[in-house]
Amino acid sequence: MANGCERAELYERYLVPAITSIWANDLLDRVGPRSGESILDIACGTGVVARLAEQRGHVGRLVGIDPNTAMLAVARVKSATVDWAEGSALDLPFHANTFNVVLARSAYNSSLIGRGR
Template sequence: MATHGRNLNDVVTRFWTIAAPLYDHPSLQQWVYRPAQDEVIDELRAHGARRIADIACGTGILAARIADELAPDEIYGVDMSDGMLRQARARSPQVDWRKGPAEQLPFDDGALDAVVSTSAFHFFDQPKAMREFHRVLRPGGLAAVATISPPQLPLLGRLTSSLSSAAHNPSAQEMRTLFTDAGFTIVDQRRVDRPLWTKGVWDLITIGETA
């Protein structure tokens, strides 16, 4: 696991605050980030979640889509980066945007039906974040985490070398262990379906439920 703590969180926050304006480029979104977000929305719809948080929401594309497409009772977007949150706030007034780390979520115990996270889990203190996901979910709550592997994106890997060396991309088995150690039952785990031209990007979605 990556060494973690204030330092990694500081580096990550600074990087994404600077990178925020580039992040919404339509090709980057459509080819790299959207496929996992589509699958997360399908999972939320099937579960019937009404109180949902997107953790490490970035510029808020997924949380805003959840608001538009699922019309939940409560939708939150949580991130540590001021730059990303600034763009998120401009994107949608329907989402309650909150600043905070995945390892210390700004929610009461059992406050949510579902927690989702895409393309950010490699930055987290993973056991701590999974315990937080479990804490904030009601019994029968859903966690859906999609992971992406930066080493298979050479250009992005170079741009983010200080981040990717500190970050850790868990294997499928490690994800299952992280979920079960935090108290989740695994419901599903699968590769994210991608368009042909981005099939080289390695994506995994793991879905768990609280007892």
């Protein structure tokens, strides 16, 4: 059986291109982050949402948070400019009103998607 790092690498190699990047692109198309907005990617896994926002030329703070150390290790290799944080969506280590846009690509937590006012 694969260890945590191997599973994270397999996730990035196979699931991200085939499935999750498609969902992430759709999410970014729907939300349409504006230049200068700060974005939080909750339960980011290997960080596909934040990385795609970065690749699209987003200007503003990008932060990804996930409780899985192995997933974050892959995310850090993929992008050194996104701020990666280890933590839970249930106990975010950020002050209120820190982010303009909060995104969660996973279907099970899609109710977290929103934009600050």
